[in-house]
Amino acid sequence: MEKETTIYDIAKELGLSASTVSRALKGNTIINARTRAKVEECAQKMGYRSNAFASNLRTRRTNTIGVIVPRLDSNFMSACLAGMENVASKNGYNLIISQSHESVEKEAQNAITMFNSRVDGLIVSLTVEHSDLAYFNQFAQKKVPVVYFDRVPGNTPFACFVTNNEKAAYEATKHLISQNCARLLHVTVDSQINVYADRKKGFERAVAESKNCSGSIIYAASLTFDEGEKIALEIAAMKNQPDGIFVANDLVASGCMLQLQKSGFQIPDDIAIVGFNNDPISNIVSPKLSTVNYPGREAGILAANSLVEQLKNENTALKSQRVVLESEFIIRESSLRST
Amino acid sequence: MEKETTIYDIAKELGLSASTVSRALKGNTIINARTRAKVEECAQKMGYRSNAFASNLRTRRTNTIGVIVPRLDSNFMSACLAGMENVASKNGYNLIISQSHESVEKEAQNAITMFNSRVDGLIVSLTVEHSDLAYFNQFAQKKVPVVYFDRVPGNTPFACFVTNNEKAAYEATKHLISQNCARLLHVTVDSQINVYADRKKGFERAVAESKNCSGSIIYAASLTFDEGEKIALEIAAMKNQPDGIFVANDLVASGCMLQLQKSGFQIPDDIAIVGFNNDPISNIVSPKLSTVNYPGREAGILAANSLVEQLKNENTALKSQRVVLESEFIIRESSLRST
DNA sequence: GTGAAAGCGCTAACAT
């Protein structure tokens, strides 16, 4: 490694002290404007780059925000991250992103890594697996703010940003009913996490409200396209087949729909289908999938903003708020019956 | 921020010196095994966490690898990153990931940020836009190794990991010809970057080799589904329509194919289509898309391994190698003609 | 096998 230019080198070059250089470099207005200009020019010329470690060591801050998400290969998550990155970089923070791959152990491990690398704050979307979240306590103890989004715990000292899953699911199910579906089915994953638990609640409420409607539930092992196909085979083998399906996620919905078609069902006339998330795939499958548009980018922006806000007013107690984002139901071909 | 436990606290507690504690903590075998055990236990009990900044400041290494990619919301990229993360964490490195969003300016800015945060090494997949890559020179100057993968420059002092785009494209085109396609079309993006330039070359070579075959090219403005749809409309409006299309990417291919169907074309009988990447969408669209399987995870692993290797043998000259990964052609319905 | 001491580059309280 070559020798790096330090503020001392600049100071010596200019006949100043290191502190003056330090102050000048961060634009402190207490320093004479001419001096500031001189310092900056010299720094440029000498190829100076600030040493974040020395600075972090001194200030005990890292200007880094940790992000833990189940996976980052969904369109929804990309949108969330893009929103976060925007807010973070605008406020001088870097993002460290890690995936839990839906495993509680990996989530815990990532949390520990983040903790040890001393992120200033943490943004988390939880795994489907249930967890006691104990590994986030250490952050609370050190007054490191945590913000949850999308997949959030029911009860937490930290801020949460979610969409109204219950309401969205209720609307989706009501829509199916309005399309003359009477034997409703909800395909989801068996999880206590809000997103799926609340969608189930919304489904059940809508079914309960409507006479002449029955509702049942099938649990997928995971939220993949392949699982959707498997479920479709199960459905095809049922004696009392559903005529309207609300699926907790577009990927599963697509797999399910395509396989149902292969099994000879007409979509939406034999079976109407609604998904969730407005993943690009929902617009690509044939027929196009009705779904719920969940504003990921906005969720990311709000979550990151909340965190940055808490970071600014340090020493304030951590904020425990719960913000609900509006979603929007999108009707497409998969649930729009001709009858 | 609460007071953190330091090695001095542990040293005092145990009546040792800080140096001994430091050595014990990193498992230095010169320290008595009993002492080591005692130190570790005490560290645990006191909630010690190592301060990476102090350590980095001292050792001038960050144990961090920077990654710059065009976007991370494709399945291919997720696979690459997963492979890298695996190798990195196995070797004690963290990954900092950033997106260039296909813009040279953002790529340059990301490179500078990475440089200033003193990543130990850099892994890059370039933008489609052409660039002089000058912003990577600073890494070479400081002997910070850079490794390119997938989208790589033609001529560089750094290592490159690519698939054989030319050969894969050649095979894909030959396949179309074997399906009795005679008016071939290549849909790609107008870029000098290897992936697209080489695919074009492969296409052209295959066409040139076959008598009775004509080949033409349409450039998409970007590699999106929507662009594919637009191109399809162009094709539908052509006088001399193609009967076989090789598209540089599955997303564009899907958009194109679905829109062609809407315009009344039978796929594959009127027009056969082949994509590239084996994106999950290629298996979801109807008809299923023939494509080239490009092993992303493997590419990520190899690139990260190469970097780690170079990091280990520091002071060695940077390695300038070019490794070519094998891809695999997958034939599905979109190009398999009944005739 | 263990300790003493110096210093990595920066910041911030306290001078002037």
Place this chain on the structure above:
DNA sequence: ATGTTAGCGCTTTCAC
């Protein structure tokens, strides 16, 4: 407006 000074917590010679 600028300088002096004292660390932040760790690693690493060089001693013993």
